[in-house]
Amino acid sequence: MSSFIHHCLLFFVIAIFAVSNAAKLKPKAFVFPIRKDANKLQYYTSFEISKRGNNVPLVLDLFSQHTWFVCDGYKFPTYKPIMCHSDKCRTYNKKGEPCMICEPNTVSRTPGCTVGACTLYSNNPYGIFFGQGALSLGEDFIFAMTTNGVSVGTTYKSPKPIFPFTCSDANFLGNLSNKTRGMAGIGNGITSLHAQLSSQFKVPHKFALCLPSTSENAPGHMFVGGGPYYFSPYGKDIAKQLITTPLVENPLKIRGVTQSGEDAEYDFYVNVTSISVDHKLVSFNASLLSIEKDGFGGTSFSTTSAYTILTSSIYESLVSAFVKAAAFRKMIRVASVAPFGACFDSKSIARSQTGPVVPYIDIGLAGNTHWRFYGANSMVAVNNDVLCLAFVDAPFVRSSIHIGSHQMENYLIEFDLVSKKLGISTSLSFRNTTCSQSRGI
Secondary structure, three states: OOHHHHOOOOOOEEOOOHHHHOOOOOOEEEEEEEEEEOOOOOEEEEEEEEEOOEEEEEEEEEEOOOOOEEEEOOOOOOOOOOOOOOOOHHHOOOOOOOOOOOOOOOOOOOOOOOOOOEEEEEEOOOEEEEEEEOEEEEEEEEOEEEEOOOOOOOOOOOOOOOOOOEOOOOOHHHHOOOOOOEEEEEOOOOOOHHHHHHHOOOOEEEEEEEOOOOOOOEHHHHHHEOOOEEOOOOOHHHHOOOOOEEEOOHHHHHOOOOEEEEOOOOOEEOOOEEEEEOEEEOOHHHHOOEEEEOOOOEEEEEEOOOOOEEEEEHHHHHHHHHHHHHHHHOOEOOOOOOOOOOOOEEHHOOOOOOOEOOOOEEEEOOEEEEEEEHHHHEEOOOOOOOEEEOEEOOOOOOOOOEOHHHHHHHOOOEEEOOOOOOEEEEOHHHHHHHHHHHHOO
16 A cells, blocks of 8 residues: 555535524525735635634645645544445545555544545645545534625535545645645536535536735635625626636546546646737647647646646747747846746836736637736746746646646636636736735625
8 A cells, every 4th residue: 555545535524504593594605715825826725624713724726626634633523434335435436446454553443544445546736745545424514704795704504514525644735835734626526625515505516716916914715606706996796797718628537537546637628729929929839729639738727836837839939929029128138037938127127007018918718719918927026126927838748738826816717617618807907906805795
């Protein structure tokens, strides 16, 4: 058994209980705060489990469907394991991973490990940790904020509390923000946080991210169940003004192929049709924009990649086009600062409400629309004197374009699993607001 066997996983039943007169109200949607660790460039949310005060802060992960955290310090009085070959095991472990075998001296049938339990994989992409452990079940609680007009913090009773998450130990936290205790899976899978809340409370299966550009004191939000989405001082419901493009699935997911120990592809994909800089098309091999049968290519999203990652040929073409457009705008190029390939003297660049005044980058999307990046999202300050193009090269990457969190900051991005569409607002800074000013009521 893997050296990660002691990272035994727990599956708990989460019931959301009402407070006072809110008990019989049906929630319309949920909203969770998103905070940014500016040093780690990670985004995390939090909720309470088992009892009030059991606050669990978790880094958001669009690549995974599983939620896991370090269970030390928490009590789970209703622990029950999911055993191998059970119906629940077949639901969550479709690959038929072997039954749990605990390490010597481990007390069996505990949140740490249960002999003969169903097993599942979980991973930490920051620490490159990947391990197998036992699925378990307990009747614990989650307290979530809501967007139905009731005061923030109101909670509800779940009719069938089945939200699954996993349990690990502190060794699994490598390179995560020290403000967090694990990771929340919000990928395209049945055990993800949004999928479980949507299923349990019969709210529309859609969720939206609004990643903040500032630190923990000014959070953005994650919405589950749909809008309206209001931002101060803008005042209007942005949900009615999103550009939309179809969500597409990776062929590996459709075929149920397994890679790296997980069900294939929890990523969300869209069809990109072009890239342009200051309205001029960037020239590259257009076939890279399609997802091949082997699962490579296409465009996906990541909250765990700080900057958008491009396969080398697209990256080189984008940098070349941007440098030419920058020269036309009289931006002064300086020595590159790794990992960025094009950097400029910040004194040669003016500023506006959308950030540094630099060439626009437009991502053409299926449906004859485009996503525009202004300077706030296309550039990053590496020091007081230098701004760099905030895209990075990856010679070997599964997605040809892997849109990172810096590019998503201060956009409202809605993943609508009902209509299979992605919705994107224009830059909130263009509307004189930010994700930190979202109300979601």
